[in-house]
Amino acid sequence: MIALKIKMASLTAGVLLVTSGALFAAEPKSEQSCEQIRVAIGATPPANPELLRALATRKDCGFTSAEVYQAAYGDRPLPPQEGRAEYLKRYHHLGDAHVEDD
Incomplete structure (x- = not known):
């Protein structure tokens, strides 16, 4: 029974690969260079240690x-700021800080 399940799973995976390959084959290839992708996602060069x-x-x-x-x-956006109350609720076990309604 287990062998049958494994065989069915591999058959399903094979069908998915063939189907997805057919979908991708129909589209014209327009590969971007690594540099173009990095620019698109906003990758920044390493930090300048002298400036820091x-x-x-x-x-x-x-x-x-x-x-x-x-x-x-660089120009990467700032991470979202958590409010102080949310921080205290999440990390109350780390210190002796208390929320006013304690």
């Missing part, structure tokens, strides 16, 4: 966290 060191040593400039993030990650 300059930011770290010049505390008197008062760089914002957004400026430091942009120096490290």
Whole structure:
């Protein structure tokens, strides 16, 4: 019985591969280069360590966290910010912080 299930699963997978291959074969190929794909997804080059060191040593400039993030990650959008109340609900077991309604 198990052998029959395995055989049916492989047959189904084979049919799916053949069907998907037929679908892709009907479309004209327009492959993009790796560089074009990277530009499309917004991949940024590695961070510039000298720039990050300059930011770290010049505390008197008062760089914002957004400026430091942009120096490290380029034009990648900032991650979503969690509100303080949501953080406390999720990580209440890590410290002695209390929500006001405790």
